[in-house]
Each structure stands twice: as C-alpha cells, then as structure tokens.
Amino acid sequence: MSRLGTFWGIGVGPGPAGYIPLAAVEALRQADIIYAPRARSSESSVALQCLADINIAQQRIREIEFNMDPDRSVLSEHYAQLAETIAADLRKGFDVAYLTIGDSLTYSTYGYILAALREYLPDLSHCTFPGITSYAAAAAAMGWPLGVGKERTLILPCPEDAGALRQDIESHDIVVLMKIGPRLPWVLTLLRDMGIAEHCAFARRIGLEDEMLADGVGDLCATSAMGYLATLLIRKTPRERRHS
Numbered sequence: 001m002s003r004l005g006t007f008w009g010i011g012v013g014p015g016p017a018g019y020i021p022l023a024a025v026e027a028l029r030q031a032d033i034i035y036a037p038r039a040r041s042s043e044s045s046v047a048l049q050c051l052a053d054i055n056i057a058q059q060r061i062r063e064i065e066f067n068m069d070p071d072r073s074v075l076s077e078h079y080a081q082l083a084e085t086i087a088a089d090l091r092k093g094f095d096v097a098y099l100t101i102g103d104s105l106t107y108s109t110y111g112y113i114l115a116a117l118r119e120y121l122p123d124l125s126h127c128t129f130p131g132i133t134s135y136a137a138a139a140a141a142m143g144w145p146l147g148v149g150k151e152r153t154l155i156l157p158c159p160e161d162a163g164a165l166r167q168d169i170e171s172h173d174i175v176v177l178m179k180i181g182p183r184l185p186w187v188l189t190l191l192r193d194m195g196i197a198e199h200c201a202f203a204r205r206i207g208l209e210d211e212m213l214a215d216g217v218g219d220l221c222a223t224s225a226m227g228y229l230a231t232l233l234i235r236k237t238p239r240e241r242r243h244s
Contacts (some may be wrong), residue, residue: 005032005090007124008097009114011104011131014229015207016111019137025054031097035082037109038063046229047099049208062221066109079109083116090121093102101229103131107157107178134231135176138203142215144233147174148240158183162190169194169236177232185222187232199235204228222225 010026028034034056038045045063064082078212089096100110105128117124135155139146140242147153154172157179165187168177180187191197197218204212206229212222217232 003093004093004125004139005094005096007086007090007117007126008095009110009126009128010097010102010108011101011102011129012047012099012104013207014046014132014134015050015205015211016137017050017053017207019050019052019207020131020177021129021131024072024131024163027127027129028054028056028097030095032060032094034097035086036061036063037066037101045099046205046208047101050101053215061135061182079112080116083113083120086113087120090117090124100131101102101134102137103133104128104194105130106133114119123141130234134178134203134206135233137206138201138213138231138233139208141203141213142201144201144215145239146176157226158187162186165190166194169196169234171238175232175234177234177237180226180230180232182226184226184230188217188222189218191234196234196236199238201233203233204230 008031010020010024010027018125036045036047048061086098095235097148098110098113100108102108106111116127117126118177119129135146138144151173153174153176154166154168158181159168177187188197189199198216200217202212202214202217202220202225204225212225
C-alpha cells in the first residue's frame, strides 16, 4: 500500500505575481499535482495568472471549473466530488496542492475542500499556507488604512438589502465589503445617500490587466465596475489626521 500523499492549501494573489509565501513556493515545487480553480465564465485561471513568475510544469496542473451556483445543494455536491477526486490522488501517494485566490481560509472554497478531505481521510497530512486577502491588497494599492487606533472594522459579504448594510456601516468605523456582485448599483447609491462615498474606496482585479482602483466612489460607474474579484472599503467618517 502506498503512503498517503500530503495536501497543501495555498493562497495566491490576489493579482500581482509574487504575492505568495516562500514556504508555499517550495510546496508548489514538491507537489505532484496542482489543482487550480477557474470560473466557468473565464477563459483562464486567475490563480495561475498569480503564479506567472513561478516555473511550473504544465503536466502537473489540473484546472477545475467552478460555477458559483446560488443553490447550495449544487455547490455542496460539486465540492464533494472534487474532494473525492483529490482524495483518490492522495491515496495513490501523490502530493497535492490546491490553489485559492487571496487568503486560504477567508471566504474561500478551500475551507470546504479541506473539511471534506478530513472526513474522507482521517489520517490526512496537510498544511495550509495563508495568503493575502483582497482587502489587504486593495488597502496597500491605495494607501488606505484598514483601521487605526481603536477604530472598529467589520469584514462581511454584501447583505441582500440596503437597510442591513446601512446598519452595519452605522455601527462600525470601517466596513470591508466582499462578494458584492450585482448589488453594486444600490450599494453605491446607499453610500452617496449617506454622504460618505468620498471616504470609501473600490478595487477590482488588483494587479491584473483590467485592474480598477478608485479612492473615492462618488463618481464610480456601477455598470463598468461590476465584476468578479471586487472589494469595497467603506469609511463612515473622514480619516483622522494624527500627525502635526
């Protein structure tokens, strides 16, 4: 019986090549198989674009097509099937790496895969490498602090209605809004109605060819800004000037 392979979860990007821990690069070089997610609507994997400066043999890469179906039962079945496939590779003794965009365990599909694999393979040897979150990359790209002093910062996927988001904004100093999707038009309208749009920032596809950065969203066009890999940094009040 062959040994059970090792499983690595690796956060890459978001966007610029080089945003990956050195220890994770070493794991990639050792992996027999590298699973790379690709959105069904995309021609190429963004995760692989984030590894553009790392030489990886093409035969070791397996692209996985993801369709982010709102039906959770469909997604659950998809993750289960993928975990079964990875488990079969691990049972054969292959070392497997799974790429995910941003941080490995922050709103990431990797969390579902890891949980399923631990059920299938109780003796699983695994290591998760943290990555850079989209909001950390956005803040760095625009020099936009995510919190200073005792400011309270909330990180959440976009609510379904404006009332809920307004309440979140009013009860925190900063709100990091992820998974915005088609809700962007009413989100921008809310920020403008609250009179805080100029304190906020928007980033989409950081470091990629069609990157969009906006420090101040008062004039941001929702139609052109909507899309995958978008993050909003919302500030309730102007940034405090702390230097003399």
